Amino acid sequence: MFRRFLCSSLSCTHLQPPFFPPKPLISKIPNQTHIKSNIIRPFPTTPRLFSQMGDARRPSSIPIPTLEKADRSELLRALEASLGSAFSSDPLWPEPNPLIIVISGPSGVGKDAVIKKLRETRESLHFVVTATSRARRPNEVHGKDYFFVSKEEFLGMVERDELLEYALVYGDYKGIPKQQIREYMAKGYDIVLRVDIQGAETLRRILGNSAVFIFLMAESEAKLVERLIDRKTETKEALLVRIATAREEVKHVRNFDYVVVNAEGKLENAARLVESIIDAEKAKVRQRSAVI
Numbered sequence: 001m002f003r004r005f006l007c008s009s010l011s012c013t014h015l016q017p018p019f020f021p022p023k024p025l026i027s028k029i030p031n032q033t034h035i036k037s038n039i040i041r042p043f044p045t046t047p048r049l050f051s052q053m054g055d056a057r058r059p060s061s062i063p064i065p066t067l068e069k070a071d072r073s074e075l076l077r078a079l080e081a082s083l084g085s086a087f088s089s090d091p092l093w094p095e096p097n098p099l100i101i102v103i104s105g106p107s108g109v110g111k112d113a114v115i116k117k118l119r120e121t122r123e124s125l126h127f128v129v130t131a132t133s134r135a136r137r138p139n140e141v142h143g144k145d146y147f148f149v150s151k152e153e154f155l156g157m158v159e160r161d162e163l164l165e166y167a168l169v170y171g172d173y174k175g176i177p178k179q180q181i182r183e184y185m186a187k188g189y190d191i192v193l194r195v196d197i198q199g200a201e202t203l204r205r206i207l208g209n210s211a212v213f214i215f216l217m218a219e220s221e222a223k224l225v226e227r228l229i230d231r232k233t234e235t236k237e238a239l240l241v242r243i244a245t246a247r248e249e250v251k252h253v254r255n256f257d258y259v260v261v262n263a264e265g266k267l268e269n270a271a272r273l274v275e276s277i278i279d280a281e282k283a284k285v286r287q288r289s290a291v292i
């Protein structure tokens with residue numbers, strides 16, 4: 001990257017910096033005088049660089065000392081003079097954009113479980129608390145797991161356009177408050193949205209490729225059903241609906257960017273893979289850029 005940086009700021013078509021000479025030149029460099037002449041020659045053809053420097057820093061006036069004898073700052077000054085500009089301490093690459101990560105998958109696959117693990121390991125994530133009109137389960141906390149609101153309150157939020165997306169899921173409303181996302185993105189947090197497949201499809205239409213979509217999957221249908229049974233939160237009718245829906249939902253995986261298998265007893269691996277996806281997204285040259 002350093003090499004590319006120098007090239008772009010110094011117009012490589014004219015300049016051969018001493019530390020990156022083309023191969024055939026290496027054998028022809030007998031001493032520093034020769035190196036200097038190689039560097040200096042092109043500068044009169046690059047007036048933009050000269051205009052940034054006083055006359056005192058013209059390349060011809062500062063010879064580059066030998067590496068063995070010179071102290072570091074002296075060497076730096078001479079190199080800067082020879083190259084025609086000061087070495088900048090500014091970051092070579094900007095901070096990555098805050099990311100919106102959509103985590104979805106069939107009911108019972110482990111979305112909440114994976115998110116709980118991520119919460120423990122990753123401070124830079126904000127997990128958006130969804131508003132829902134569903135009744136609170138015994139172990140759930142208002143404002144942490146969901147904002148539990150009445151149907152009337154929920155519809156009021158819809159009317160005021162306060163939700164990024166909402167849906168009727170198994171007879172209950174669920175929706176994502178916009179303000180929370182804006183607030184935390186402004187503070188530099190990455191945003192995690194936990195939605196069902198229907199919600200993910202809507203978000204894909206709204207956000208397109210500006211967000212990253214992760215599909216969480218069990219290793220088999222049998223394991224998924226076992227997990228739902230063991231959770232003991234559903235009636236047998238609700239269980240049937242969830243399983244039938246899950247069969248359909250798996251077909252939607254191709255609308256996602258990544259698939260993560262949350263295998264039995266391997267919750268940590270699944271959470272780690274989600275983290276790796278986030279890391280890779282952060283290192284992308286072409287960053288996603290979401291505006292809510």
Ligand SMILES: Nc1ncnc2c1ncn2[C@@H]1O[C@H](COP(=O)(O)OP(=O)(O)OP(=O)(O)O)[C@@H](O)[C@H]1O
Nearest residue numbers: 107108109110111112113227231263264265266267
């Ligand atoms: N890798 C795993 N191995 C074993 N059990 C798991 C694993 N992941 C999750 N579970 C368990 O499976 C059950 C379902 O998980 P969870 O509630 O997180 O699913 P969910 O996708 O959030 O479901 P829903 O969409 O219905 O809310 C929970 O009891 C959870 O503890």
